[in-house]
Amino acid sequence: MLDTRGLTGRVIVQSSPGYDEARRNFNGRFNKFPEVIVYCQIVQDVVNAILWARKQQLPFRVRAGGHSYEAYSLVDGGLIIDVSELLQLQINKERGTARIGAGFRLLPLYEALWNKRVAIPGGTGRTVGVTGLTLGGGYGLLSRLLGMTCDSVLEVEMVTAQGKIIRANDCQHRNLFWACRGGGDGSFGVVTSFTFRVHPIENVARYRMTWDFVDLEKVVRYWQTWAPHADARLTSLLLLPAQNQGDLRSNGVFVGSEQELKEIMRPLQKVTRPKTADFYSTTWIEAARMFAGRPVKQEIFKNSSAYAYEPFPDAALDVLIHNLQTAPGPSNMVAFDAYGGSISQVPPDATAFVHRKALFVLQYQSYWNQDTEADKNIQWIRQFRKSMLPYTCGAFRDYCDSMIPDWPAAYFGENFSRLKKVKQMYDPENLFRYEQSIPPPSV
Numbered sequence: 319m320l321d322t323r324g325l326t327g328r329v330i331v332q333s334s335p336g337y338d339e340a341r342r343n344f345n346g347r348f349n350k351f352p353e354v355i356v357y358c359q360i361v362q363d364v365v366n367a368i369l370w371a372r373k374q375q376l377p378f379r380v381r382a383g384g385h386s387y388e389a390y391s392l393v394d395g396g397l398i399i400d401v402s403e404l405l406q407l408q409i410n411k412e413r414g415t416a417r418i419g420a421g422f423r424l425l426p427l428y429e430a431l432w433n434k435r436v437a438i439p440g441g442t443g444r445t446v447g448v449t450g451l452t453l454g455g456g457y458g459l460l461s462r463l464l465g466m467t468c469d470s471v472l473e474v475e476m477v478t479a480q481g482k483i484i485r486a487n488d489c490q491h492r493n494l495f496w497a498c499r500g501g502g503d504g505s506f507g508v509v510t511s512f513t514f515r516v517h518p519i520e521n522v523a524r525y526r527m528t529w530d531f532v533d534l535e536k537v538v539r540y541w542q543t544w545a546p547h548a549d550a551r552l553t554s555l556l557l558l559p560a561q562n563q564g565d566l567r568s569n570g571v572f573v574g575s576e577q578e579l580k581e582i583m584r585p586l587q588k589v590t591r592p593k594t595a596d597f598y599s600t601t602w603i604e605a606a607r608m609f610a611g612r613p614v615k616q617e618i619f620k621n622s623s624a625y626a627y628e629p630f631p632d633a634a635l636d637v638l639i640h641n642l643q644t645a646p647g648p649s650n651m652v653a654f655d656a657y658g659g660s661i662s663q664v665p666p667d668a669t670a671f672v673h674r675k676a677l678f679v680l681q682y683q684s685y686w687n688q689d690t691e692a693d694k695n696i697q698w699i700r701q702f703r704k705s706m707l708p709y710t711c712g713a714f715r716d717y718c719d720s721m722i723p724d725w726p727a728a729y730f731g732e733n734f735s736r737l738k739k740v741k742q743m744y745d746p747e748n749l750f751r752y753e754q755s756i757p758p759p760s761v
């Protein structure tokens with residue numbers, strides 16, 4: 319029997335009530351059985367968990383919102399250090415900062431910030447953890463105006479591999495602070511809180527447009543040259559479902575008036591002639607709630623990503639269309655998220671998040687219900703990504719994919735060598751280790 323003495327917080331072992339719920343992540347493709355899960359409620363619980371794992375020589379993973387695409391926050395037979403109950407929040411509106419516990423999920427966080435009429439440029443998924451999202455970079459509906467999520471981080475509090483509590487910011491532990499903004503997920507220590515710069519926000523406008531599949535070429539051709547260069551107050555997304563699986567659609571949020579948004583959208587409308595075009599004046603929180611979608615406990619999926627640094631030539635559009643015409647199931651699609659704006663104002667080596675100059679990120683997506691459908695969907699994702707490689711490069715760390723062979727170059731490009739040096743400084747024993755963690759330089 320495992321001796322859990324020394325672990326503090328809410329400790330769940332395999333025989334505990336609630337184990338089955340606690341061992342699961344958002345992606346139902348994975349079925350892992352950790353030995354013990356500790357829900358840390360104060361920072362000292364994290365310290366104790368690390369010291370305990372070292373003593374027991376047990377593998378461990380760190381979990382916040384549990385939305386890792388490849389379930390990298392789970393491990394069979396090991397310890398899960400879960401920070402989802404670290405939920406302190408201190409908002410200082412005058413200084414424009416918020417100290418945010420590492421356990422927050424996005425929509426509850428946006429609601430709490432909205433009480434003070436402030437926001438951070440986080441992602442859309444309602445139950446995604448702010449911690450995993452931010453450590454991988456983080457993109458959302460305010461990103462073209464306010465940058466990647468990690469660009470608003472002022473300080474990171476972390477428990478190190480030695481069990482020390484430290485704070486990394488622009489003045490101290492600067493290399494670690496750099497690494498945590500795009501490459502910090504699960505590789506250096508356990509983040510227990512962030513201090514964010516928060517941004518005043520009130521009313522916004524949003525739009526939704528739809529087209530038939532036959533218009534795909536026309537829509538992509540125009541959107542890709544327009545969305546990354548549009549007014550930075552507008553963040554625009556384009557979703558291309560497989561043929562016969564619904565309309566092509568574009569959504570976006572504009573921090574300004576509906577009237578101005580209509581003006582900005584006019585060129586796209588004129589050229590692509592959408593079937594429907596709807597505009598709404600709303601509050602930021604209403605828009606965030608709308609994009610967060612309905613509550614879902616789990617989905618079974620395989621996603622991947624790549625970046626477009628140049629507009630796609632016609633040959634790329636042919637490949638895109640072919641893949642969408644040969645999709646194996648009803649829930650296969652590719653989404654484009656526009657970059658540019660504030661994202662591109664930060665130099666690629668200023669934080670670990672390197673893809674500053676991309677025009678947009680593509681997210682290849684596939685969802686299914688039965689195990690028997692897994693292989694064909696996973697193969698479709700692999701093939702789709704591969705066939706677009708002549709026209710794309712890199713990948714987004716937050717949309718991690720275990721099948722990308724050269725993942726260090728894909729996620730981090732030139733920044734990988736510095737990440738390895740930071741690893742050497744903070745975790746030379748490689749205690750924080752998983753399939754795509756940052757290795758020390760010797761590995």
Ligand SMILES: Cc1cc2nc3c(=O)[nH]c(=O)nc-3n(C[C@H](O)[C@H](O)[C@H](O)COP(=O)(O)OP(=O)(O)OC[C@H]3O[C@@H](n4cnc5c(N)ncnc54)[C@H](O)[C@@H]3O)c2cc1C
Pocket residue numbers: 343344379380381382383384385386387389390391401420440441442443444445446447448449450451452453454455456457458502503504505507508509510716717
């Ligand atoms: C439905 C859905 C919607 C999404 N929407 C967006 C979006 O709009 N924008 C976007 O950019 N991304 C989005 N993502 C991707 C998301 O950002 C990543 O999956 C992110 O890693 C999830 O973070 P998490 O805390 O929920 O996951 P977890 O699985 O808990 O963690 C993810 C990674 O971070 C590490 N980690 C977790 N906690 C800590 C900690 N305290 N200290 C150090 N490392 C830690 C884990 O070990 C793991 O490697 C979405 C994902 C899903 C499933």
